[in-house]
Amino acid sequence: MENVWVLASVWVGLALAATLLAIWFKISTALTEIVVGTVAQLVIGALVGPAGLGGKTEWVTFLAGTGAIVLTFLAGAELDPVIFRTKWKEAMVVGLVGFVGPFAGCALIARYVLHWTLQSSLLAGVALSTTSVAVVYAVMLELGFNKTDFGKAILAACFINDLGTVIALGLIFAPFTMRTLIFVVASVAVFIVLPLITPGFFRHYGGRVSELEAKYLLFLLFGMGGLAVWAGSEAVLPAYLVGMVLAGTVGKDHVLVRRLRTLTFGLLTPFYFIRAGSFVSVPALAMAPLVFVILFGAKMISKVAGLLPTVRAFRYQREEGLYYTLMMSTGLTFGTISALFGLSHGVIDQAQYSHLVATVIGSAVIPTMFANAWFMPRHLLPKEEKSAAAAGQTSPATAE
Numbered sequence: 001m002e003n004v005w006v007l008a009s010v011w012v013g014l015a016l017a018a019t020l021l022a023i024w025f026k027i028s029t030a031l032t033e034i035v036v037g038t039v040a041q042l043v044i045g046a047l048v049g050p051a052g053l054g055g056k057t058e059w060v061t062f063l064a065g066t067g068a069i070v071l072t073f074l075a076g077a078e079l080d081p082v083i084f085r086t087k088w089k090e091a092m093v094v095g096l097v098g099f100v101g102p103f104a105g106c107a108l109i110a111r112y113v114l115h116w117t118l119q120s121s122l123l124a125g126v127a128l129s130t131t132s133v134a135v136v137y138a139v140m141l142e143l144g145f146n147k148t149d150f151g152k153a154i155l156a157a158c159f160i161n162d163l164g165t166v167i168a169l170g171l172i173f174a175p176f177t178m179r180t181l182i183f184v185v186a187s188v189a190v191f192i193v194l195p196l197i198t199p200g201f202f203r204h205y206g207g208r209v210s211e212l213e214a215k216y217l218l219f220l221l222f223g224m225g226g227l228a229v230w231a232g233s234e235a236v237l238p239a240y241l242v243g244m245v246l247a248g249t250v251g252k253d254h255v256l257v258r259r260l261r262t263l264t265f266g267l268l269t270p271f272y273f274i275r276a277g278s279f280v281s282v283p284a285l286a287m288a289p290l291v292f293v294i295l296f297g298a299k300m301i302s303k304v305a306g307l308l309p310t311v312r313a314f315r316y317q318r319e320e321g322l323y324y325t326l327m328m329s330t331g332l333t334f335g336t337i338s339a340l341f342g343l344s345h346g347v348i349d350q351a352q353y354s355h356l357v358a359t360v361i362g363s364a365v366i367p368t369m370f371a372n373a374w375f376m377p378r379h380l381l382p383k384e385e386k387s388a389a390a391a392g393q394t395s396p397a398t399a400e
Helices: 004-025 029-047 058-077 081-086 088-112 118-128 133-143 149-173 178-205 212-230 236-245 254-278 282-287 289-312 318-328 333-344 350-374 383-390
Strands: none
Touching: 004 029, 004 058, 004 254, 029 133, 029 254, 029 350, 058 133, 058 149, 058 212, 058 236, 058 254, 081 088, 088 118, 088 149, 088 289, 088 318, 118 149, 118 289, 118 333, 118 350, 133 149, 133 254, 133 318, 133 333, 133 350, 149 236, 149 318, 149 333, 178 212, 178 236, 212 236, 212 254, 236 333, 254 350, 282 289, 282 350, 289 318, 289 350, 318 350, 333 350
């Protein structure tokens, strides 16, 4: 489609349809957007052509990337610094176990069962070791767990897991260079300075119709994201760190957070989740469905086998432990980023990419559906969210 406004209406229409499906089937909007993206690409691709949905156009890519960045920033901003300090051991242990087990397990399965090359097997291990901050945060927010210590602990563990993924991707496929050093030094300096200057800056110049706070945050996120990409990393990583260091400022400003959520969930994240779903090649999966089954089984078994006893070691009850484990077993953001990195650099081919992305998306949808359907620890929800969940309705957090 060459008419940008027609194409935009198609994407927003798909987002609207996904939201209605989420309401009707009482599941997370992020998940329905992924599924809608897959189906839309299949249908529109058959009618118009493989590029009919326009998932690779520059403006769609930009909006989708911005959605991932701002959503990841919000997830970081939701982390209560006090909770993170008190649960840092739990976050470190759970996050590292959630990374190491699937990385080793999936790489070995790809190498010795699917007979992929060593490099492509390592790439599979990296892509399938991830957990999805974007999906987990969207679910936590929609249900109301983002307000609980339980939800904040899961988000902290997700961050450690994905940090391991990013480091592994960099060490294996993008050797440390002078650019990397510059990025690290500049990031440390920014993260030290931000908490010192931001509160005063917002007090003196914020609170106006011009939305200075939003512009300030987007400037930081785009700037740090650009520096990360220049250094060979990913723009999403510094977004989470910026959110964490500003959690004491942004996280406590509920009006600002609500405005950012409106921008993010109303416009940006539908492009991200629908685009992620559109990357799945259904014909490639249909030709070799067993590859998807093997990869998906490898990820889920290696995740659950390591995470469930680890989570229970921190005294979570059966329901809480299973929900925690399944949330940590999701994948999307860094999984698709890793797969796309491998495809772009010739580490994997199109068929391997399709299977990896399908596995990543399957791990975003299936564990979340099981967790919310059978293992949701409703007793941990705040009263208003608990009532909404019990009634099968969307949490008030969704409206934010």
